[in-house]
Amino acid sequence: MNRRHFLGTLALSALAEPAAPRVNGTRLREHLEALSVFGRPPGGSFADGVSRVAYSDADVAGRRYVMGLMETAGLQPRIDAAGNISARRSGSDSTLPPVLFGSHIDSVPSGGNFDGDLGSLAAIEVVQTLNEAGLATGRPLEVVVWCNEEGFAYNNGIYGSRAAAGHLDPGELELVWNGVKKADAIRKVGGDPDRIEEARRKPGSFHCYLELHIEQGGTLDQAGIPIGVVEGIVAIDRYDVEIRGFANHAGTTPMPQRRDALLAASYLTVAVNEIVRREPGRQVGTVGQLSVSPNAPNVVPGLVRLTVELRDLSSAKIAKLAEQIRARAGQIASETQTEIEMRPAAHHSEALATPAVQESIEAAAARLGLQTRRLPSGAGHDAQMMATLGPMGMIFIPSVDGISHAPKEFSRWEDCARGADVLLETVLAWAG
Amino acid sequence: MNRRHFLGTLALSALAEPAAPRVNGTRLREHLEALSVFGRPPGGSFADGVSRVAYSDADVAGRRYVMGLMETAGLQPRIDAAGNISARRSGSDSTLPPVLFGSHIDSVPSGGNFDGDLGSLAAIEVVQTLNEAGLATGRPLEVVVWCNEEGFAYNNGIYGSRAAAGHLDPGELELVWNGVKKADAIRKVGGDPDRIEEARRKPGSFHCYLELHIEQGGTLDQAGIPIGVVEGIVAIDRYDVEIRGFANHAGTTPMPQRRDALLAASYLTVAVNEIVRREPGRQVGTVGQLSVSPNAPNVVPGLVRLTVELRDLSSAKIAKLAEQIRARAGQIASETQTEIEMRPAAHHSEALATPAVQESIEAAAARLGLQTRRLPSGAGHDAQMMATLGPMGMIFIPSVDGISHAPKEFSRWEDCARGADVLLETVLAWAG
Numbered sequence: 001m002n003r004r005h006f007l008g009t010l011a012l013s014a015l016a017e018p019a020a021p022r023v024n025g026t027r028l029r030e031h032l033e034a035l036s037v038f039g040r041p042p043g044g045s046f047a048d049g050v051s052r053v054a055y056s057d058a059d060v061a062g063r064r065y066v067m068g069l070m071e072t073a074g075l076q077p078r079i080d081a082a083g084n085i086s087a088r089r090s091g092s093d094s095t096l097p098p099v100l101f102g103s104h105i106d107s108v109p110s111g112g113n114f115d116g117d118l119g120s121l122a123a124i125e126v127v128q129t130l131n132e133a134g135l136a137t138g139r140p141l142e143v144v145v146w147c148n149e150e151g152f153a154y155n156n157g158i159y160g161s162r163a164a165a166g167h168l169d170p171g172e173l174e175l176v177w178n179g180v181k182k183a184d185a186i187r188k189v190g191g192d193p194d195r196i197e198e199a200r201r202k203p204g205s206f207h208c209y210l211e212l213h214i215e216q217g218g219t220l221d222q223a224g225i226p227i228g229v230v231e232g233i234v235a236i237d238r239y240d241v242e243i244r245g246f247a248n249h250a251g252t253t254p255m256p257q258r259r260d261a262l263l264a265a266s267y268l269t270v271a272v273n274e275i276v277r278r279e280p281g282r283q284v285g286t287v288g289q290l291s292v293s294p295n296a297p298n299v300v301p302g303l304v305r306l307t308v309e310l311r312d313l314s315s316a317k318i319a320k321l322a323e324q325i326r327a328r329a330g331q332i333a334s335e336t337q338t339e340i341e342m343r344p345a346a347h348h349s350e351a352l353a354t355p356a357v358q359e360s361i362e363a364a365a366a367r368l369g370l371q372t373r374r375l376p377s378g379a380g381h382d383a384q385m386m387a388t389l390g391p392m393g394m395i396f397i398p399s400v401d402g403i404s405h406a407p408k409e410f411s412r413w414e415d416c417a418r419g420a421d422v423l424l425e426t427v428l429a430w431a432g
Numbered sequence: 433m434n435r436r437h438f439l440g441t442l443a444l445s446a447l448a449e450p451a452a453p454r455v456n457g458t459r460l461r462e463h464l465e466a467l468s469v470f471g472r473p474p475g476g477s478f479a480d481g482v483s484r485v486a487y488s489d490a491d492v493a494g495r496r497y498v499m500g501l502m503e504t505a506g507l508q509p510r511i512d513a514a515g516n517i518s519a520r521r522s523g524s525d526s527t528l529p530p531v532l533f534g535s536h537i538d539s540v541p542s543g544g545n546f547d548g549d550l551g552s553l554a555a556i557e558v559v560q561t562l563n564e565a566g567l568a569t570g571r572p573l574e575v576v577v578w579c580n581e582e583g584f585a586y587n588n589g590i591y592g593s594r595a596a597a598g599h600l601d602p603g604e605l606e607l608v609w610n611g612v613k614k615a616d617a618i619r620k621v622g623g624d625p626d627r628i629e630e631a632r633r634k635p636g637s638f639h640c641y642l643e644l645h646i647e648q649g650g651t652l653d654q655a656g657i658p659i660g661v662v663e664g665i666v667a668i669d670r671y672d673v674e675i676r677g678f679a680n681h682a683g684t685t686p687m688p689q690r691r692d693a694l695l696a697a698s699y700l701t702v703a704v705n706e707i708v709r710r711e712p713g714r715q716v717g718t719v720g721q722l723s724v725s726p727n728a729p730n731v732v733p734g735l736v737r738l739t740v741e742l743r744d745l746s747s748a749k750i751a752k753l754a755e756q757i758r759a760r761a762g763q764i765a766s767e768t769q770t771e772i773e774m775r776p777a778a779h780h781s782e783a784l785a786t787p788a789v790q791e792s793i794e795a796a797a798a799r800l801g802l803q804t805r806r807l808p809s810g811a812g813h814d815a816q817m818m819a820t821l822g823p824m825g826m827i828f829i830p831s832v833d834g835i836s837h838a839p840k841e842f843s844r845w846e847d848c849a850r851g852a853d854v855l856l857e858t859v860l861a862w863a864g
Contacts, residue, residue: 217684234683238729249836250718251666251743251810252649255709257834262719266701273695277687286682287694288729290722297670297720297739307729311683378683402689404681 021133023125023424025417031121036113038062049407050113054106054148055185062105066145073128082163082199083147083191089127091140098140099431100206104149112409119212120145122420126427138432139207146382161382163199165389201389208357208430209386212395212423214411216379218402226418227365227372228396232352233384234376235315237322239308240345245338247294247302262292262301264336271328272308275321282376283312313350313376351384357393364425370418395422453565455557455856457849463553468545470494481839482545486538486580487617494537498577505560514595514631515579515623521559523572530572531863532638536581544841551644552577554852558859570864571639578814593814595631597821633821640789640862641818644827644855646843648811650834658850659797659804660828664784665816666808667747669754671740672777677770679726679734694724694733696768703760704740707753714808715744745782745808783816789825796857802850827854
């Protein structure tokens with residue numbers, strides 16, 4: 001961190017509102033750098049990212065490091081039956097539901113050092129800052145580090161918070177993942193799959209849930225805005241599409257006689273883009289996976305399989321877009337003499353952030369003199385599970401060039417400290 | 433074969449021109465069925481196709497069977513240094529260059545029982561028919577079964593006739609193919625790679641080259657025309673295209689910020705189709721191979737590699753089409769914020785059939801009462817190599833539903849016999 005810039009920010013925000021303490025940005029950076037060692041590629045540096053996949057040895061070691069930080073911050077961490085780590089700081093009325101805040105520390109393979117880590121370590125930093133300032137809150141505070149947010153694929157991840165929200169799938173603990181049965185993996189991190197129900201939190205058991213996270217997209221970075229106020233986590237619909245044409249000799253099959261599955265797939269990919277973009281809004285639509293058969297330069301493609309993924313804050317909107325895509329697929333099939341089958345493969349509902357929490361994040365940022373922008377979260381987060389139990393809000397900070405889930409993932413240190421300060425301010429606003 | 437239909441055809445053609453003898457269609461069918469055993473899938477039947485890949489044990493066995501057929505037809509087969517099998521029938525003036533005709537008997541993996549086999553066995557049938565009719569010709573006749581027509585990929589196939597035409601690539605004999613060095617493979621079928629130059633035929637060393645083959649496309653079958661007169665073998669240009677975008681999170685990357693390589697590839701695939709189809713003519717253009725990276729439903733594709741293949745009787749025409757495609761690729765790259773690189777990967781020149789040979793095939797078919805259509809050959813053939821040495825012509829018969837290079841490849845037995853009769857008539861016309 002450039003200390004002068006950070007102090008400059010402090011001085012600026014101090015002008016706006018002299019009251020609350022500020023986090024120690026240098027310490028936050030040191031903790032992020034220290035955590036990055038667990039899962040770092042051999043011989044690499046911080047800039048080489050991290051592979052701290054949930055339940056791996058690196059994950060276990062990172063969790064141990066984080067629990068040590070909690071203890072240094074005067075907290076007594078416990079591991080629940082699902083493997084989530086949490087710790088309470090008493091309030092003046094400890095019978096009240098706490099303000100809950102945190103994130104996760106597991107990563108995707110070859111991921112970055114900010115996704116999850118920032119929100120987890122900033123949560124601990126908030127408590128330590130309050131301790132150092134001798135500030136008590138009316139409500140208790142609870143710091144949480146969720147277990148296995150990333151997973152590898154749909155329904156594998158956002159596991160610890162899903163267990164806490166009571167949304168585990170039947171039989172999920174029996175699934176084998178990375179060569180290990182999930183139940184055994186949970187035991188490895190100190191959980192107890194036989195008593196998984198005990199990890200469940202009741203609706204109303206927290207006053208509100210807050211999560212600081214990197215944006216993972218480029219909106220804030222491009223706009224030069226330091227704080228994003230998340231409107232909600234988008235709904236996701238995924239469709240598996242199979243296009244059946246007829247594989248034939250590319251030299252001997254005249255153009256009008258072809259039933260080219262890849263040509264049909266290309267029209268469909270263009271159509272997905274056009275249909276998604278022609279409506280106003282921030283919805284996205286992606287054909288990310290596509291395979292061709294037989295896939296030879298001199299054979300007209302006979303079969304293509306592809307995925308269509310749609311995301312928006314409104315499930316209804318992406319359902320409408322899917323219907324338009326389906327209608328267009330019907331026309332394309334007829335024009336290309338192929339068959340196109342579009343089958344729903346996954347659905348995740350939207351999780352809207354509570355308006356009052358969004359407003360209090362904006363107010364906190366304003367007190368710190370920081371510009372904000374409201375935006376949806378296109379990625380999934382533990383917060384979406386907490387939204388099913390009580391008020392929820394998320395704070396985003398810019399991701400440089402919008403890069404995430406890659407070693408190049410980076411957020412400027414001053415933005416990390418700003419985000420942690422907004423978290424601190426918002427926690428105080430809700431904890432009284 | 434439906435014997436009554438075949439006899440009907442004989443009677444009809446006899447009305448048109450009573451002179452020449454007719455092939456024995458039943459025997460031709462029996463020979464095709466007998467040859468199909470070599471390389472037949474275990475437990476399969478004729479309809480299950482054949483895997484008689486060049487130089488395989490099945491190929492060696494099939495070649496032995498064919499040499500036996502030649503001997504039965506009074507011929508003395510020899511194997512040249514390149515592994516090609518050929519045999520001469522004397523003419524009344526044996527100093528004249530012979531009429532050369534034949535095809536190949538190797539197949540693609542999981543191929544059919546007509547591609548190559550028909551032209552090879554029909555050539556032997558022509559000689560046997562002439563022998564049985566006691567008909568002598570002025571010029572000698574030479575039956576040839578070329579070695580390794582199919583290959584597996586560009587430059588691997590059309591090998592035996594390429595050696596005969598003196599067009600082998602430098603170092604080609606050292607290449608390892610199917611786990612065996614080509615030189616050793618050639619030894620396996622009785623060739624002599626150390627004396628490969630001896631397989632070369634001189635320009636003018638044959639009077640004309642004729643090849644009967646299945647169309648492998650659906651033009652004749654759809655039109656209900658029994659005989660195709662090949663105008664030439666198309667030129668082929670293949671381009672390897674690399675499209676570089678930027679892989680990013682499909683949830684967090686807004687549509688306008690994407691650099692989606694698959695979207696660009698889709699526009700390009702559509703453009704190839706439109707550019708090729710908007711001009712009159714029988715040119716074809718194919719995007720047959722395409723791979724996506726990282727190829728995950730929730731990641732905007734960062735890299736796509738694809739092939740563009742163009743074929744037409746005119747090299748100039750496909751070069752012009754390629755330029756149009758290249759220009760459109762530049763626009764697409766700019767519109768999608770990607771980079772598109774289009775690199776020439778293979779070029780095969782066209783081989784035009786000699787007009788006088790085309791006319792004599794038409795005249796022969798007319799004498800037999802058979803309707804003809806001129807058409808290009810979109811597939812490569814040994815004939816394209818012989819065209820570099822002397823007059824060349826090809827006779828096509830219909831492929832049912834245009835299917836080839838697959839077990840379902842089929843040509844009606846009466847069409848096989850018709851094709852062999854046209855070959856016989858044309859041989860006689862050129863042999864005097």
